[in-house]
Amino acid sequence: MKIAVANDHAGLELKWVLLEHLAELGVEAENLGVDTDDPVDYPDVAQRLGQAVVAGDADLGLLICGTGIGVCLAANKVRGVRAASCCFEYHARMAREHNHANVCCLGGRVIGPELAKAIATQFIRTPESDAERHVRRTRKVEALEAQ
DSSP states (O other): OEEEEEEOGGGHHHHHHHHHHHHHHTOEEEEOSOSSOSOOOHHHHHHHHHHHHHHTSOSEEEEEESSSHHHHHHHTTSTTOOEEEOSSHHHHHHHHHTTOOSEEEEETTTSOHHHHHHHHHHHHHOOOOOOHHHHHHHHHHHHHHHO
16 A cells, blocks of 8 residues: 655644654655645645545545645545545544545644544555445545536
């Protein structure tokens, strides 16, 4: 499994924590974010990561900005991305299992490092449910996107 990780300036510190955590888990990760705290526009970062996930260059993505909200909004504009802003492990599990999310968005200014690692771990380890109701709902979301 390969995970793309990207951040804006507000997510810089948390990105380093998550990259180290993924390495400790033995998960291949690609850094698509910025490496300085110079201000950048989060839509650019979200687009880069979203396109990498949709193209199959990564299996899943972790996106980090100050709150996780901005990158989530932007990433969901990339056709094929199903991004979820996750503040708790339960969010990450439900996002993957029920909503078939492929990008987890985190807030570097609102989530501490230990919680962020737990959320990321839950997200990447939770499989998508193949229950008919979840597949049906995911297809409906995809149909909305295609309109």
